[in-house]
Amino acid sequence: MTSEAISDFRSLFLNETPLMDVRAPVEFAQGAFPQAHNRPLMVDQEREAVGTRYKEEGQDAAIQLGHELVQGDIKAERVAAWRAFFEQYPEGVFYCFRGGLRSRVTQQWLQEAGIDRPFVAGGYKAMRRFLLDQLHDRVSEGQVQILAGPTGSGKTDVIHAWPRSLDLEGLANHRGSAFGHHDEAQPAQIDFENAWSIAWLKQVEQGPGPVLVEDESRLIGRISVLPEFLALAKQADSIVLQASVEARVERIRRDYFEQRYQRYQKTDPSLAAEQLRDFVAHALTRIRKRLGGERYQTLMQTLEEGIAALTSRNHWGHFDTLIERLLVDYYDPMYQYQFEQKQNRVLFTGTETEILEWLASR
Structure with a gap:
């Protein structure tokens, strides 16, 4: 050259x-x-x-x-x-x-x-300019399928398992909820858009057909999702991931709390429990108004009991209680409301294995 x-x-x-x-x-x-x-x-x-x-x-x-x-x-x-x-x-x-x-x-x-x-x-x-044009072109083409499902159902696992997909939360370095931030900083908004466009360009290069994208809100942490894409997602066909409350609680405890606690322990075991408490308390405070005062106080009390049980006997039961209350009383009602707006466009509903088999059959 x-x-x-x-x-x-x-x-x-x-x-x-x-x-x-x-x-x-x-x-x-x-x-x-x-x-x-x-x-x-x-x-x-x-x-x-x-x-x-x-x-x-x-x-x-x-x-x-x-x-x-x-x-x-x-x-x-x-x-x-x-x-x-x-x-x-x-x-x-x-x-x-x-x-x-x-x-x-x-x-x-x-x-x-x-x-x-x-x-x-x-x-x-x-x-x-090229990447922005490509991104808007892909949105205009509308070749997406939206993966929906309640919080903790494992949508990211399906995205990672299906080769024709885009992991927007991975590109944004955030899991999307109040508890979703990672230890590493999120990218700049422009960097996210550039990476998104490149990832989608690579998918298009593989051939025609829809790309699977997780159902997202307007913000992934502090990263904004293109309004044009959100409008497309509202009208796109959906696939719904099912999982029991028990399985969701276990996944969230493992992915959001246990893994974080283990990272804290590697840095300074004496501060790990306090750091975990601060992380959860900060996340709860962010959604305090939407939780309501009484529910917020109950969850904070459960957190304190959970930290005490974790430090005294390595017991995670109170965290399971906290997570289940958050799911049933807070996240699930929001998901159900949003789902009702698009339930007439659901192509398939099933577990992770069933969805992957269904996608492969098409």
Whole structure:
């Protein structure tokens, strides 16, 4: 591959081509791509100074300042970082924001160092526009089936087991409920949308047919789901996952509480119970108004009893009580109300095994 600019965005994303992003770190943090690595031409302060000079004195003065700020050892460090990137990813390409001056300067310095790699035509802005257009095109086509089911029924397990599916909660790094946040931070909104578009693009590349997506609300944690997709989901055919209350309680206890408690214990066993209590209490406080004062106080009391039983004899029974009350009194009524709006579009209802067999038969 020569140093000519690349405009085949589809291939870049489908092939997961390593991307070197030469924008400043602040730009990268605001939005990037899953396979991108930030190796800036200018750091944040340098970019800000150059931008100010451009506004006040024009392009030539800004370019001159840029070369003054990034020279000598600083320039050598930047070029060394680029060299290391392309030694690790010989097939990689690079981009700036619009595929303009920063890409040209980067390419020139790389060539001076004996490295001949192409940049992306139109840069980040063009790739982002491509992914947004792809995402809206997929929504317009309407090729989705919605996986519904009450909280704790195991919808994520079905999504992971069925190859033609999209895991929006996985992409958002959040399970979707008040108890759903992970230890790791959620991605930026733009990063989520980029990853979603790429994942859907890969599904389309496999051939025609609907993609299975879990029924989601407007927000997954702090990540917003596209309103156009939510409108599509309301009208799409649904598949409903069934599971007993007992099975749901067990799954939620394991996935939301026991696993978190185990992670806390690995960090500091003496604080694990207190950290678990704080996590649950914070989640309950977030939905306090919708729970109502009396129900909230009852659940908080059950939590305190549960922490005491957990620390004294490693007993999880009070957590099962808390979870069942949340399901029966809070989550299930909300699910039932939402389900009634779409029950005339249900294609199939069954357990995880039955749903996977039904999907395979089609």
